[in-house]
Amino acid sequence: MPVAANGPSLARSYPLPATVVLGTQWGDEGKGKLVDLLSESIDVVARCQGGSNAGHTVVVNGVKYALHLLPTGILHPAVQAVIGNGVVVHLASLFEEVETLELQGVPNVAGRVHLSDRAHILCDYHQIADGLLEAERVAAAAGGVGGAIGTTKRGIGPCYASKMTRSNLRVGDLREFRSAQVPLRIRTALAELRLRFGAAGEAAVASYDVRAEVARCYQLARRCEPLTTDTFDYVNRVLESGQQSVLIEGANAAMLDIDFGTYPFVTSSNCTVGGCCTGLGVPARALGEVIGVVKAYTTRVGEGPFPTELYGEAGALLQRAGQEFGTTTQRPRRCGWLDTCLLRYTGRLNGLTQVCLTKLDVLGCFDTLRIGVAYRYRGKRLSSMPASLRALAECEVEFEELPGWRGVELGSVRCWSDLPAAAQAYVLRVQTLIGCPIVHVGVGAAREAIFLRS
Amino acid sequence: MPVAANGPSLARSYPLPATVVLGTQWGDEGKGKLVDLLSESIDVVARCQGGSNAGHTVVVNGVKYALHLLPTGILHPAVQAVIGNGVVVHLASLFEEVETLELQGVPNVAGRVHLSDRAHILCDYHQIADGLLEAERVAAAAGGVGGAIGTTKRGIGPCYASKMTRSNLRVGDLREFRSAQVPLRIRTALAELRLRFGAAGEAAVASYDVRAEVARCYQLARRCEPLTTDTFDYVNRVLESGQQSVLIEGANAAMLDIDFGTYPFVTSSNCTVGGCCTGLGVPARALGEVIGVVKAYTTRVGEGPFPTELYGEAGALLQRAGQEFGTTTQRPRRCGWLDTCLLRYTGRLNGLTQVCLTKLDVLGCFDTLRIGVAYRYRGKRLSSMPASLRALAECEVEFEELPGWRGVELGSVRCWSDLPAAAQAYVLRVQTLIGCPIVHVGVGAAREAIFLRS
Ligand SMILES: Nc1nc2c(ncn2[C@@H]2O[C@H](COP(=O)(O)OP(=O)(O)O)[C@@H](O)[C@H]2O)c(=O)[nH]1
Ligand SMILES: Nc1nc2c(ncn2[C@@H]2O[C@H](COP(=O)(O)OP(=O)(O)O)[C@@H](O)[C@H]2O)c(=O)[nH]1
Numbered sequence: 001m002p003v004a005a006n007g008p009s010l011a012r013s014y015p016l017p018a019t020v021v022l023g024t025q026w027g028d029e030g031k032g033k034l035v036d037l038l039s040e041s042i043d044v045v046a047r048c049q050g051g052s053n054a055g056h057t058v059v060v061n062g063v064k065y066a067l068h069l070l071p072t073g074i075l076h077p078a079v080q081a082v083i084g085n086g087v088v089v090h091l092a093s094l095f096e097e098v099e100t101l102e103l104q105g106v107p108n109v110a111g112r113v114h115l116s117d118r119a120h121i122l123c124d125y126h127q128i129a130d131g132l133l134e135a136e137r138v139a140a141a142a143g144g145v146g147g148a149i150g151t152t153k154r155g156i157g158p159c160y161a162s163k164m165t166r167s168n169l170r171v172g173d174l175r176e177f178r179s180a181q182v183p184l185r186i187r188t189a190l191a192e193l194r195l196r197f198g199a200a201g202e203a204a205v206a207s208y209d210v211r212a213e214v215a216r217c218y219q220l221a222r223r224c225e226p227l228t229t230d231t232f233d234y235v236n237r238v239l240e241s242g243q244q245s246v247l248i249e250g251a252n253a254a255m256l257d258i259d260f261g262t263y264p265f266v267t268s269s270n271c272t273v274g275g276c277c278t279g280l281g282v283p284a285r286a287l288g289e290v291i292g293v294v295k296a297y298t299t300r301v302g303e304g305p306f307p308t309e310l311y312g313e314a315g316a317l318l319q320r321a322g323q324e325f326g327t328t329t330q331r332p333r334r335c336g337w338l339d340t341c342l343l344r345y346t347g348r349l350n351g352l353t354q355v356c357l358t359k360l361d362v363l364g365c366f367d368t369l370r371i372g373v374a375y376r377y378r379g380k381r382l383s384s385m386p387a388s389l390r391a392l393a394e395c396e397v398e399f400e401e402l403p404g405w406r407g408v409e410l411g412s413v414r415c416w417s418d419l420p421a422a423a424q425a426y427v428l429r430v431q432t433l434i435g436c437p438i439v440h441v442g443v444g445a446a447r448e449a450i451f452l453r454s
Numbered sequence: 455m456p457v458a459a460n461g462p463s464l465a466r467s468y469p470l471p472a473t474v475v476l477g478t479q480w481g482d483e484g485k486g487k488l489v490d491l492l493s494e495s496i497d498v499v500a501r502c503q504g505g506s507n508a509g510h511t512v513v514v515n516g517v518k519y520a521l522h523l524l525p526t527g528i529l530h531p532a533v534q535a536v537i538g539n540g541v542v543v544h545l546a547s548l549f550e551e552v553e554t555l556e557l558q559g560v561p562n563v564a565g566r567v568h569l570s571d572r573a574h575i576l577c578d579y580h581q582i583a584d585g586l587l588e589a590e591r592v593a594a595a596a597g598g599v600g601g602a603i604g605t606t607k608r609g610i611g612p613c614y615a616s617k618m619t620r621s622n623l624r625v626g627d628l629r630e631f632r633s634a635q636v637p638l639r640i641r642t643a644l645a646e647l648r649l650r651f652g653a654a655g656e657a658a659v660a661s662y663d664v665r666a667e668v669a670r671c672y673q674l675a676r677r678c679e680p681l682t683t684d685t686f687d688y689v690n691r692v693l694e695s696g697q698q699s700v701l702i703e704g705a706n707a708a709m710l711d712i713d714f715g716t717y718p719f720v721t722s723s724n725c726t727v728g729g730c731c732t733g734l735g736v737p738a739r740a741l742g743e744v745i746g747v748v749k750a751y752t753t754r755v756g757e758g759p760f761p762t763e764l765y766g767e768a769g770a771l772l773q774r775a776g777q778e779f780g781t782t783t784q785r786p787r788r789c790g791w792l793d794t795c796l797l798r799y800t801g802r803l804n805g806l807t808q809v810c811l812t813k814l815d816v817l818g819c820f821d822t823l824r825i826g827v828a829y830r831y832r833g834k835r836l837s838s839m840p841a842s843l844r845a846l847a848e849c850e851v852e853f854e855e856l857p858g859w860r861g862v863e864l865g866s867v868r869c870w871s872d873l874p875a876a877a878q879a880y881v882l883r884v885q886t887l888i889g890c891p892i893v894h895v896g897v898g899a900a901r902e903a904i905f906l907r908s
Pocket of ligand 2: 477481482483484485486487509510511512513776812813814815816895896897898899900903
């Protein structure tokens with residue numbers, strides 16, 4: 001009798017488990033820079049969730065690269081880039097990003113992208129729906145229920161919702177453009193939008209040219225063909241062989257996770273470690289180091305409770321020093337002290353094995369630093385982050401104070417021993433409070449402004 | 455300076471990792487019986503995804519227990535039962551199930567249920583939407599697009615879709631009935647249903663009594679209060695302490711997974727190992743043995759391709775011998791030979807460490823047995839399960855033949871050495887083909903009709 005006749009037999013061990021990089025707060029922690037650094041010695045870098053609502057910024061030799069759908073690792077010419085099944089892909093945005101990077105001199109971008117045939121396609125009508133839903137929520141808020149979530153209106157939520165009702169197109173369907181009835185499905189989706197949103201839907205769809213969309217979609221389908229891959233098979237093969245290394249690059253962050261974040265002010269995917277498995281098809285056992293990226297203070301975009309938030313001049317100081325302004329909108333991000341209650345929560349959730357602490361340099365703008373160490377709710381200390389936003393909003397934070405290093409510029413520091421004593425003390429105190437080793441420290445936007453502790 | 459002021463510090467190790475039990479085919483593998491067996495020595499049993507579309511059946515002393523939302527482990531009086539954040543909960547069904555089990559003599563059911571405050575609530579209007587969506591798909595099929603998915607109409611898909619659009623209620627919201635504006639949110643959901651489905655929606659909602667629903671919901675909210683738990687904190691605490699053991703009980707099965715199953719003929723959650731992390735908030739590192747339950751042949755409910763399907767008399771034979779009829783509808787399940795291409799795929803996906811092979815007794819109805827060992831697509835052997843249903847439907851299966859043990863009744867066998875040689879050979883051949891050790895073998899519906907190989 002022959003042995004297992006096709007496919008590799010089920011691998012029992014993973015000689016070189018995948019490294020995972022995740023955001024631990026509300027995003028914008030500087031994950032991009034760490035991934036960029038680690039990618040120097042990585043073969044395959046994969047995205048597993050989210051869409052083009054995510055944005056990493058990496059500065060190389062003064063050139064700023066903006067990544068949205070593509071993993072940051074693509075900036076390294078030897079890296080193969082995977083867009084996993086858990087990602088929702090707006091095809092026009094993807095190809096725009098590919099072109100921009102190629103124009104900026106990144107070699108052979110399109111040739112190194114492996115786009116999952118199981119990834120869901122985000123269409124323009126998802127973006128229209130996103131806008132209409134947010135408008136409804138804003139209107140409802142006037143009537144006293146709900147309110148804006150502050151979505152990026154990139155269509156992420158509606159696309160994942162279509163995935164759930166099992167009415168969405170997947171990348172693989174484009175190979176079967178006619179038999180998968182892509183044109184008919186686009187028309188059906190638009191008809192549903194009109195029904196659901198009435199006059200507002202009618203108005204929003206009026207300028208939508210179905211014929212043009214179908215034609216565009218057909219062109220995009222042809223461009224997709226060479227990128228389309230069974231990424232499940234590809235990534236697992238790499239992990240089973242142990243010949244190449246894999247890095248999984250989380251987008252968004254734990255407090256924006258659909259299950260564990262501050263629902264409903266969250267994104268519609270799992271930005272925590274489980275999302276690596278569901279979004280790529282790699283087993284839990286194939287994951288190795290799980291690195292949490294922690295900004296040395298806290299920021300948040302949009303609505304929702306934020307216990308350690310700083311208002312007035314102190315908040316504005318952090319905004320300026322940290323350049324905490326939205327990349328597309330330039331809206332200032334809300335800023336506050338580091339919250340280690342939150343970090344203990346997201347650390348347990350992800351089973352972090354190490355932390356990369358970023359933007360330490362920014363804290364140089366204060367004489368005295370504060371760290372949130374405990375939540376007090378109705379007189380009692382909480383053992384974990386509450387699920388209820390009302391409870392979270394009512395929490396009082398207990399703070400610790402530490403001396404700052406005001407006036408000392410950290411941007412050119414390149415090793416642990418060159419950090420001022422106060423900065424070292426801050427890092428070590430954070431490490432104790434979150435109970436996880438801080439391995440990397442970031443001190444500036446430049447590619448080289450990051451070093452190992454020790 | 456005090457140490458970490460509240461919460462356990464981030465656990466670095468998991469002295470007693472959780473055991474995971476997952477379905478590897480299209481469901482109905484007999485997961486319930488294995489979980490029931492393992493639960494004898496387990497302290498906490500958790501569900502992490504799905505809703506009451508799942509159903510496990512366990513026969514104890516001739517009494518048949520049907521589990522839908524509650525984990526099967528609840529049948530053991532010392533077990534604590536967790537319904538994790540990833541589950542969608544129809545509250546009335548939950549309490550019905552609790553009552554039925556208590557009437558059947560299971561002690562203190564309500565007192566042992568820990569219902570996640572982050573779990574999403576499945577309302578009657580989700581079930582209405584499910585029916586309307588399926589009706590639309592059936593109507594569209596006449597026009598040549600789409601077609602019935604064959605949903606259970608339990609509202610699972612629409613509920614997960616509401617979760618994604620961030621408009622859904624969570625269990626924790628019931629504690630804040632008024633401020634969370636539950637009544638208003640029910641009314642809004644109904645209004646949206648009317649809009650979206652026009653006349654059909656109007657008709658479906660006509661008999662829906664909003665006042666009665668709100669009143670019922672208020673009653674249910676009060677009953678929920680004592681069960682509501684921060685299950686994230688609870689389960690992680692247990693895992694970090696290592697004092698108690700945890701078993702995670704998967705519902706549905708890998709080929710029904712929203713990402714990796716035969717989309718769109720799938721359920722709207724991740725029934726693979728990543729779903730344990732996203733649906734409970736336990737890190738990947740905290741998972742230990744991952745046990746795949748494999749039925750000795752293949753069955754499938756509803757639509758979609760099924761490469762090793764048996765038609766005519768052979769299929770009917772399996773249906774009768776295996777009692778392959780839907781638990782609620784009595785509809786016969788589609789039956790076919792064991793498909794080891796499929797099992798290699800779902801095994802890699804989950805990183806299975808062992809397999810439990812069930813219903814071996816049923817194969818006693820054949821003289822000669824066949825096992826699917828490879829897929830051939832347009833003349834080429836495939837290296838993995840294709841994402842495209844068209845491709846899957848076109849695949850030809852290569853089979854192996856093995857002698858059966860017809861006439862030998864396995865139902866009373868209680869150890870490996872008492873199995874006929876042909877049955878042992880079948881099990882060992884399957885083990886080789888899937889590349890994963892088969893540890894348990896099931897030979898009958900009774901609780902005791904299962905034993906360890908070795
Ligand atoms: N001052 C300072 N800026 C940093 C540091 N690390 C990253 N940055 C910058 O901070 C921003 C990081 O935000 P972003 O890329 O949106 O975060 P991501 O989404 O987590 O990758 C970028 O503009 C980086 O160049 C650091 O250590 N110090
Ligand atoms: N003949 C036979 N029946 C079994 C065996 N194991 C389980 N069953 C029965 O098969 C059915 C299992 O289906 P079900 O509980 O729906 O599967 P689950 O959803 O995977 O737990 C139940 O009726 C069991 O009593 C077995 O080894 N042999």
